[in-house]
Amino acid sequence: MIDFDLLSRSPVFKGITPDHLKAIMQEIHYQVKNFGKNEMVVHSGDECSRLFIVLEGSVKGEMADYTGKTIKIEDIAAPRPLAAAFLFGANNRFPVTVITNEPVRLLCIERSEFLKILQQDSQILTNYLNSISSRAQFLSQRIRFLSFKTIRQKIAHYLLDLAGDRLAVVELPLSQAQLAEFFGVTRPALARALGELDQEGLIQVQRRVIRIQDKGKMNELLKG
């Protein structure tokens, strides 16, 4: 049995009433699969020909590097879909290995069946397009961010983005350690860079609260 109430809150089916969703699902072929704890759902490199949506429990995506060591990428809990961006596209293979954190129920829909849904319901189509489109945009921004060479540049970009047009005083939403990880640098290096910018009078740092003193010079940093 499927909890259509929960499923209708999934990003893919947002805005669809549970009843309507139930009607839609009756028209197509799908499967519900049960997994135990720590079971492997898909293996990295498997062909991605079905859409998976977590109905119950949560799974984690792990990426295996060349040595076999695995790194956890992200957790996905009900009712979110699984690797939605990889259902279509040139190379339909999972980039990650997916393993259950706990007992899990998965909704599996063949790509061709899911296509039927997309053609039938414009709301779901829009949802899905928005979803992978947003992901592409997010990734695009992330690449732009990663292309900044120095820590100073990353800080400048981050702070200016955070401040926007508003006042020049911002409070960091992350701890330095988290921010350092987001920047892809070490925590002491980040603290040092913040300290230097403070000494040079570009910003004023009081733990999490930062005042941008000289927006002009901060912009200058992004030049090179």
Added chain:
Amino acid sequence: MIDFDLLSRSPVFKGITPDHLKAIMQEIHYQVKNFGKNEMVVHSGDECSRLFIVLEGSVKGEMADYTGKTIKIEDIAAPRPLAAAFLFGANNRFPVTVITNEPVRLLCIERSEFLKILQQDSQILTNYLNSISSRAQFLSQRIRFLSFKTIRQKIAHYLLDLAGDRLAVVELPLSQAQLAEFFGVTRPALARALGELDQEGLIQVQRRVIRIQDKGKMNELLKG
């Protein structure tokens, strides 16, 4: 007038016969706009509510950094679409400014009209999904690549990827200078790293031709 023969070779309309495409287009509302040379088509930050496809000529995407300096991102020639991944998604704004390289004819389709097409024709829907999905995958891989810290790691990843399961001898498809730019490092630094890997016996470099001597140790590099 639209050259449906050309348009049917666009990634979005691939696999559709020119006649069928003509029939589809007669059902919906669209515009064809003409631009002169060096005219601005869209400005960075503009709302992206229409799909643009280049019918004639070519345009370039430029990104403005905080200082106002512009960097050319890519050229788009007929019959390719423009910023297809930004038509949907959370923040529908162009990340780039688009300027014509020469006199250009553009096909403009409102998002709502394009949605009609997507629902009507499963081939076009699949094309479009493949297109933005591929882009997300490409960006995803690029981020993974950028997350390698050292040049040695980038080299290892690049070479192992290039070699695949085949022999251990690969010929670089790019010059060192181009490869260095792709890696986001300087050319001498890349050459130095290659030289060191050679000295350590992991690879054997003869200008563009590289022989991977020790795949095991190359894999090790990707650990840390």
Added chain:
DNA sequence: GGAGAAGTGTATCATTTGTTACAAACACGT
């Protein structure tokens, strides 16, 4: 074959960042 251009190997030094370690400031429960 020779001249010039492009690509490659290498060296030196400056700059940036990672690494490690430790002290100071803060948060929170008792």
Added chain:
DNA sequence: ACGTGTTTGTAACAAATGATACACTTCTCC
């Protein structure tokens, strides 16, 4: 107020890379 754990500020040294310069090879065109 007091300890305890977390977060933040700083320091010293090592490692990696950038910047710059130059010699050498290979290619191409004449």
